[in-house]
Amino acid sequence: MQGLRELADVSVRDVHWPADVKSLNTDWQLHAASPDLIIGAGHQLHKPMLRTRWHLGGRCVVLMRPSLPSFLFDLALVPQHDRVWIKRNVEPTLGMLSPSQDGEADPQRGIVLLGGISKHFHWSNIDVAQQVHKIVSQAPQQQWLVIDSRRTPEALRGHLNLPANAKYVHWRDTQPSWLTRQLSLSSSTWVTPDSASMVYEALSFAGRVGVIELRPRWRRNKLAHGIRSLHALGYVGLVDKGPLCEQNLNKVALAEHKRCAKLIMQRWFSALLEDADSVSTAGGGV
Numbered sequence: 001m002q003g004l005r006e007l008a009d010v011s012v013r014d015v016h017w018p019a020d021v022k023s024l025n026t027d028w029q030l031h032a033a034s035p036d037l038i039i040g041a042g043h044q045l046h047k048p049m050l051r052t053r054w055h056l057g058g059r060c061v062v063l064m065r066p067s068l069p070s071f072l073f074d075l076a077l078v079p080q081h082d083r084v085w086i087k088r089n090v091e092p093t094l095g096m097l098s099p100s101q102d103g104e105a106d107p108q109r110g111i112v113l114l115g116g117i118s119k120h121f122h123w124s125n126i127d128v129a130q131q132v133h134k135i136v137s138q139a140p141q142q143q144w145l146v147i148d149s150r151r152t153p154e155a156l157r158g159h160l161n162l163p164a165n166a167k168y169v170h171w172r173d174t175q176p177s178w179l180t181r182q183l184s185l186s187s188s189t190w191v192t193p194d195s196a197s198m199v200y201e202a203l204s205f206a207g208r209v210g211v212i213e214l215r216p217r218w219r220r221n222k223l224a225h226g227i228r229s230l231h232a233l234g235y236v237g238l239v240d241k242g243p244l245c246e247q248n249l250n251k252v253a254l255a256e257h258k259r260c261a262k263l264i265m266q267r268w269f270s271a272l273l274e275d276a277d278s279v280s281t282a283g284g285g286v
Contacts, residue, residue: 003261
């Protein structure tokens, strides 16, 4: 929604399923005002989205690889690592859509975000601890926060031998807004690859991003493939390549949500874009 709001005056109604099922049923029965767009993510939302379009009209945009046939939706914005056959109504995206965050990174600050046990990668406390130690030791001029998560094994902390420029932070001791603030200030953010959402959230900020290496559980691993693609495009660095400031990485925050918002506007609401451009041009003269 951030990308759409930057392009047009958008009125948004949030519908939470199944909490709002009663009010949604009422809308269906009363044939309430037709929405222009019905946007959702989550397998449990697919059928409610389609039923809403059936009753009220509008266009359905799903923000993931749908579990129902993609032709049922007007548009599916699907991460490239999910490997869907490209069809007319499927737009591949470079990872998950995360709103970009404005702010200026502090060159003295760095963050290490730790995931944990997952079905995609083999987790080794010793290997992860060694990589974390290497990251913070090879950038002694920075102050580091090493932040764990719900899935991080408790035993990992015993393997970490952090130098004086690094502090371990337990997820229970933080607030959600605190992490967002730290990410906005970090000039170097390292992330384990077991959580795609964590990787792409880090990429939505201005600092450079690196990925701690874990061994994939199988060769055709979609998350590992996505990380390789990001590295090839210069969006993420690797531990064995040295400090992030010495790696040739893209400094611009990933903003796929803006590209996809413009695609939606051009496809269905081009007149609104033209109106916005004409207003901008008219207001730009002296």
